Amino acid sequence: MAQLTTKKRIMDVAEQLFATRGVSGTSIRNITSRAKVNLAAVHYHFGSKESVLEAVVSRRLVPLTAERMALLDEYERQSKGGAVELPKIIEALVGPALRLSRSSEKGGEHFMRLLGRLVMEPDVKIQRLLTDHFQLSLEKFKPQLEKALPHLKPVDFFWRVHFLVGAMVHTMADSERIQIVSDGVCNPDDTEGNIKRLVSFIAAGMEADT
Amino acid sequence: MAQLTTKKRIMDVAEQLFATRGVSGTSIRNITSRAKVNLAAVHYHFGSKESVLEAVVSRRLVPLTAERMALLDEYERQSKGGAVELPKIIEALVGPALRLSRSSEKGGEHFMRLLGRLVMEPDVKIQRLLTDHFQLSLEKFKPQLEKALPHLKPVDFFWRVHFLVGAMVHTMADSERIQIVSDGVCNPDDTEGNIKRLVSFIAAGMEADT
DNA sequence: AATTAATTGAAACAAACGTTCGATTCCTAT
DNA sequence: ATAGGAATCGAACGTTTGTTTCAATTAATT
Incomplete structure (x- = not known):
């Protein structure tokens, strides 16, 4: 069940940062630090930055x-x-x-x-x-x-x-x-x-x- | 007179790249390499990436x-x-x-x-x-x-x-x-x-x- | 309770980033 | 012709980038 909260936290923060700073203006580290999630979690759950955008x-x-x-x-x-x-x-x-x-x-x-x-x-x-x-x-x-x-x-x-x-x-x-x-x-x-x-x-x- | 062509070349290329890839999606190296201009020319003529945008x-x-x-x-x-x-x-x-x-x-x-x-x-x-x-x-x-x-x-x-x-x-x-x-x-x-x-x-x- | 699978953690990678520097070349004005 | 400022150059600075790796931990299954 922890995976759901992590995945959702990443998507929520990514959505907000993509919106305010743009996709290329947002780093994966920006996302993970604000979501209080490990850096590697993004690639584990989504595979790439681009896939995060698709999911969002x-x-x-x-x-x-x-x-x-x-x-x-x-x-x-x-x-x-x-x-x-x-x-x-x-x-x-x-x-x-x-x-x-x-x-x-x-x-x-x-x-x-x-x-x-x-x-x-x-x-x-x-x-x-x-x-x-x-x-x-x-x-x-x-x-x-x-x-x-x-x-x-x-x-x-x-x-x-x-x-x-x-x-x-x-x-x-x-x-x-x-x-x-x-x-x-x-x-x-x-x-x-x-x-x-x-x-x-x-x-x-x-x-x-x- | 060479300064004018360099400055203009930078602005022209920056305008195009900012438009197609976004500002944060465009690096100074992207600009200078396509404009066939030295990397340092941007900071010499404009001072910063942000100032290039302002000029454009x-x-x-x-x-x-x-x-x-x-x-x-x-x-x-x-x-x-x-x-x-x-x-x-x-x-x-x-x-x-x-x-x-x-x-x-x-x-x-x-x-x-x-x-x-x-x-x-x-x-x-x-x-x-x-x-x-x-x-x-x-x-x-x-x-x-x-x-x-x-x-x-x-x-x-x-x-x-x-x-x-x-x-x-x-x-x-x-x-x-x-x-x-x-x-x-x-x-x-x-x-x-x-x-x-x-x-x-x-x-x-x-x-x-x- | 033991074993397997799913998830998280910390660290490292090469590549690319904006910016700065000092040397060199170019143009112009004397 | 030559001094002097403007312009260009190659190289390097310290950070940050997306991605990968592998061990540690947690959750699920037997």
Whole structure:
């Protein structure tokens, strides 16, 4: 049973340090010393630094993807075969992620900042890692989005999905900053309110005239 | 005169490597070997690795900020004292950046990816570096945005600026990826077309009902 | 209780890190 | 032509890096 706590402690600390200092800015010794774990424990449990990153990413991304798809499933059921409303689709995409990013007990705050970093990473290994997870969501969400936006040409459709991802990722990864920038006017902890704000922004952008 | 080429070579290579591998993922030896420059040249011309980053950032951000403000100035003149139309304001903010990100002769392609990374960096030194530059743009653009969006409550205003930044940064930093994701349907080189797309997305999002 | 497997511990490895140094070369101004 | 400052060079400094090894310890199985 000791292995579970050690493994989890490594992943928790790695998640936090990867998020705040970056992956290459974090040494294995940084992780093990803060986790109060022996240096060799990382290679025993994971094999390499890179595998720690994979484990950290998958641990959160698998349930997140599942939650998104379950939510879209539910909205599909509610619409009884008809097209799901655009804000609902976006909410299914954005809601679970933003909720995770504000749940510190699940460690999501750090994870989402890490994810924001990884999205910017051109390294093929890391890109593959993310793509493998997002491919699943994309296959389910794309047809629904297309159905909700039938007037959009493919070029515009893809670009707007790109913009959507940008607004979403930036909000998840960096919701602390807005508190400073806005002089305390904005509250990152008002999760449901902020989801509504993000959804209405994105939905309007997606539906804009071309 | 040799100093100029050495200094520039270091900055050019550093910009590219910082962008693709990250700052802490890039060693001074990586830079000097690729720039075909002696290892000690970095410390002779810049003093430290961190100062190289500062120089790289300022070199592009100073003219970019100037261009944005000049463009908004022009639009203000065109509107003859009245409020500048929202899409115009956003175009002044987004246009120069997106044009730079697609001008490889100016090295902007790499710089914008670097900027995308730096935005995600919680390190106070780096945040200060960016804030010092963006503060100038913000002071000029905020009043104009508020004038164009008088119906927005401060909370919603700040959040939407946050979303705006997200969509913008992600598009600048990662315009390569969309070509792959869209299977060649989207062309990152259609700069003016893509500016229009981004502006109309953001403008619609900013004007959405609350 | 004895034996095996799983986990942790401390120490070492070569390689790479940012930085510094003093000597050498290059350019320019007298 | 030559002195003097600017620029480049090769080499080295002490740390830190990811990884490996093997003995010691703990947990599980018989």
